Amino acid sequence: MVVARLLTPEEIGTFAIASAIVMVMAEIRLLGAGAYLIRESEITPAKVRSTLGLTLIVSWSMGLLVLLSALPAARFYELSELGWIFAILSISFFIAPYISIPMTLLARNLCFKHQFRILAASSIISSATTIGMVLSGFSFWSLAVGQLLNPLSQFLIFCLYRPYLMQYWPSFRNLKPIARIGIFNSLTFLIRRATVAAPDMIIGKAGSTRDVAMFSRGLGFIEFVSQTVIKGVQPVAFPYLSQVRREGGNLLEAYTRASVMLGAFVVPILGVGSIASLPTIRLFFGDQWDAAAPLASIVAIWAMCRSVHWFSRELLMGSGREDLMLLREALPFFILIPLILLAYPYGLQAVAVSFLATGVVDVIFTSVLLWKVTGLNLIYFFRSWIGNVATLMSCMGTTWAWSQVVSFQATPPVTVVLLLALTTPFVWLGTLGIFRNPLYFEIRDAIPLTRNN
Incomplete structure (x- = not known):
């Protein structure tokens, strides 16, 4: 920063x-x-x-x-x-x-x-x-x-x-x-x-170092937001799923629970960041990076899609199917490369849309792959994600409401970020509780005054 x-x-x-x-x-x-x-x-x-x-x-x-x-x-x-x-x-x-x-x-x-x-x-x-x-x-x-x-x-x-x-x-x-x-x-x-x-x-190769920097800043901002959370839990995920497998536990149930809890953290944050990308980028990096804000807003949707099955690699490895990890990553990637080449002449936002498209492909393809290979119950899996979607909508709705009250373009970025920081966490936690998200109970049990006796 x-x-x-x-x-x-x-x-x-x-x-x-x-x-x-x-x-x-x-x-x-x-x-x-x-x-x-x-x-x-x-x-x-x-x-x-x-x-x-x-x-x-x-x-x-x-x-x-x-x-x-x-x-x-x-x-x-x-x-x-x-x-x-x-x-x-x-x-x-x-x-x-x-x-x-x-x-x-x-x-x-x-x-x-x-x-x-x-x-x-x-x-x-x-x-x-x-x-x-x-x-x-x-x-x-x-x-x-x-x-x-x-x-x-x-x-x-x-x-x-x-x-x-x-x-x-x-x-x-x-x-x-x-x-x-x-x-x-x-x-x-x-x-x-x-x-x-x-x-x-x-x-x-095709453009300028300035274009490289702008897209890298927009994508990098979203990667920073999502990976800050993901990197905190990913080192635990594979040892955890491997331990479940060694002990004869329900690997698919553990995968679904881990996916839902990760999504409950990452997806609402990305939703807020997609709407408030301009003031957030200004606060962290300065106004010389304003052109990266609309790119970050689009790429955030790609990152949301990618987080749905983020632990699929760990699930496939825990199931002994390392050979399919590569297929799962390769298909969206080999769709993305030609899309970037075709999109760049139309501007950086078109490149960002290419990411969004491959994110949708990622969710669909990985869901079908896990269903076919591991027997993942997709109805149960996506039903478990309903609370995450509701939390995303409530947090994005709160952010949009603030954008109608104060101008994200004209208001000092520190003021906008402070307003969001003082309100969206309560909306987030409240929605998690309403939909009985497993993350809500983990947070509740972690607070001494709210633990069940």
Whole structure:
């Protein structure tokens, strides 16, 4: 948020192109091997060493590929700075195995408090460095160095703190069962990341760095809003569903409940953000990003659709159907790419509509896939979502009502956001209670004064 006010859209757009390409490649570097350690009923030091060995092979190979592609990418986009940005970001590939494996072991043992402390410390170091370098006049170089310091600080922490069963010497035996899960898992994450990065890469070649920055800011704002909540619960989801499966519980019931509770958080927030995108973007990033507001309003609907079956990957993995994870992500992605290419000549809002269309396809296709493969009861599933839809409508209605009372265009953004913050949470919680949403009871039970005796 601070950086967006200090750098120009053109500066941020230059870094966004390089970051988009490298971050897509980063999804392959770990080969999703951590999923193997979480899903296995029992793990041994030998299994950890084999997982580390496979991760080293893939991650270091990808690091070399990033270095080798630096100059070709700089020539392709006609931006000489991209080569050096690639070189800086490639360092993270060579330390990634010694971050991902201990993080996975912490997740398997449900040590989320330790994970949070490590992630929080690395984020603070990264953010402080980025802001300090921007203020010192290092332009987009500060973004590259700051992004590198995030994994680098995590690596240094794990050099001092060793989770239970962590091994530092790799083994290159018995890699096949790990690779089977890892390949599907990594390609799934690759496509999921590429979906968000595709506009930066396509617009970066067909248009200007300013257009890249504007669309990236609109999409990035929605990703920030949704992923702030999702990333808080996703590390728990797969271990939770895997545990339900190991203990013989009802996996589909657990999936439906997890989906409804996530939607109860994410969807109303996105609904409010779609209507109040202008004052919110002005508050966080400044008025130089006004053109990103209508893009965020459209993309928010795509994010709502995507959240409906966000845990489908975890459900398919928990059911032993890793092969279908890739299909679930691939279909919407391969529809999105040609739509972006066709839409960009008509403007950035047309590109945003392309996202909306693929979001609808995502919901329909994933619903049918889960019904056919896992036996998910779609009538029960979507009936469970009625409360979420009602909560969305009530929160959006409240936001729209405020827009009729005060002008979102002329009123200071801090005033608008404050008005929404003082009213919509009560509307949200009240609607959850009326429809007896499971999240309401979790919140009620978490407050000491409202717990049932």
